[in-house]
């Protein structure tokens with residue numbers, strides 16, 4: 001072998017060696033963005049009275065990429081609020097273990113006369129009602145009547161509201177309208193509008209024998225349960241692999257933040273050092289994936 005070729009080979013191997021060393025020592029340059037994003041997401045945060053709030057929720061000082069779209073919390077003093085299909089709810093409890101939360105409609109807090117009458121509607125991709133809910137049907141703008149209705153559990157006494165500055169007579173039912181005496185269900189069909197607000201079944205049962213205005217306010221303040229779905233299985237395996245769950249709203253996809261970079265599902269299964277080596281050699285490939 002010629003000495004020149006040997007020299008060239010030595011230089012080449014030293015170059016390769018240096019590249020490896022530099023990439024192990026300093027991967028942050030290449031993965032600065034992913035690193036900074038995962039640093040900006042803490043594993044849990046405080047919102048209003050709720051502490052230890054984590055993925056899929058974000059808000060407060062947690063940017064949107066730390067949670068799942070649709071789980072933004074608005075932290076207002078002691079209250080934590082979430083907006084679902086344009087309606088705002090106060091979040092009273094979050095249970096990450098069972099993926100449930102307890103919410104109360106913000107427009108019905110201490111009030112049975114919201115300025116806009118809206119049904120409770122969920123985004124079916126993200127939420128379903130908990131098994132322990134009971135629907136309450138509210139009837140607004142009912143005609144004034146002298147009729148005396150039979151006393152029936154779950155049929156409220158009338159309450160009044162000023163709707164669009166018109167005083168109206170209103171009622172509520174804690175059970176489906178069809179299960180009441182005909183005289184009641186026929187009358188309620190003549191009311192201006194009806195809407196459904198879910199409540200906690202066991203809390204409703206306590207007021208069925210005394211369905212007053214004040215009692216309904218108290219029931220609605222207790223809120224009702226929702227079950228959520230937000231790639232929670234993916235999140236669990238991401239966390240098991242040492243990552244932090246997040247969301248890419250541009251790609252509408254789950255993201256797993258791992259030390260040094262992000263992955264679509266879980267942190268690479270190979271050892272951390274091998275992962276760095278690989279990603280050091282082919283940074284473009286990893287970056288283009290996202």
Ligand SMILES: *[C@@H]1O[C@H](CO)[C@@H](O)[C@H](O)[C@H]1NC(C)=O
Nearest residue numbers: 033034036037038039040063
């Ligand atoms: C991380 O948070 C800091 C401070 O809030 C902010 O300036 C920076 O832009 C955030 N980084 C990313 C990648 O969003």
Ligand SMILES: *[C@@H]1O[C@H](CO)[C@@H](O)[C@H](O)[C@H]1NC(C)=O
Nearest residue numbers: 048049077078079080090092
């Ligand atoms: C927050 O907690 C305090 C004290 O526990 C309580 O007085 C207050 O009503 C709570 N606020 C909300 C919005 O739940």
Ligand SMILES: *[C@@H]1O[C@H](CO)[C@@H](O)[C@H](O)[C@H]1NC(C)=O
Nearest residue numbers: 083084085086087118121123
């Ligand atoms: C939500 O409310 C805004 C403004 O009130 C309206 O423009 C939008 O269409 C509503 N979206 C839905 C899904 O109802």
Ligand SMILES: *[C@@H]1O[C@H](CO)[C@@H](O)[C@H](O)[C@H]1NC(C)=O
Nearest residue numbers: 119120129133134135196198
């Ligand atoms: C309550 O009403 C909603 C519609 O607003 C319906 O989807 C749900 O099944 C009802 N749940 C119960 C327990 O009646």
Ligand SMILES: *[C@@H]1O[C@H](CO)[C@@H](O)[C@H](O)[C@H]1NC(C)=O
Nearest residue numbers: 142143144145146147148169
């Ligand atoms: C209710 O009764 C009063 C007196 O008995 C009567 O003047 C009034 O027209 C009645 N109202 C309705 C809505 O039937």
Ligand SMILES: *[C@@H]1O[C@H](CO)[C@@H](O)[C@H](O)[C@H]1NC(C)=O
Nearest residue numbers: 113159160161162165166167
């Ligand atoms: C409705 O408005 C009238 C006067 O405008 C007032 O006397 C009454 O208390 C109001 N009722 C409710 C339920 O706010």
Ligand SMILES: *[C@@H]1O[C@H](CO)[C@@H](O)[C@H](O)[C@H]1NC(C)=O
Nearest residue numbers: 117118119120193194195196
């Ligand atoms: C609410 O939903 C019920 C049943 O789904 C419907 O009959 C009613 O008209 C709706 N009310 C409003 C205000 O949209």
Ligand SMILES: *[C@@H]1O[C@H](CO)[C@@H](O)[C@H](O)[C@H]1NC(C)=O
Nearest residue numbers: 102130132200202203224225
């Ligand atoms: C419903 O109320 C019961 C009794 O107050 C409570 O144990 C349960 O946790 C409540 N359910 C939800 C979903 O908040």
Ligand SMILES: *[C@@H]1O[C@H](CO)[C@@H](O)[C@H](O)[C@H]1NC(C)=O
Nearest residue numbers: 125126229230231234253254
């Ligand atoms: C993640 O959740 C979104 C909606 O919440 C869903 O469209 C998507 O299919 C889920 N991805 C996986 C891999 O489960």
Ligand SMILES: *[C@@H]1O[C@H](CO)[C@@H](O)[C@H](O)[C@H]1NC(C)=O
Nearest residue numbers: 065248249250251255262290
């Ligand atoms: C989100 O996905 C888009 C397109 O796939 C990509 O360009 C962007 O870098 C990703 N952002 C994050 C925060 O992962």
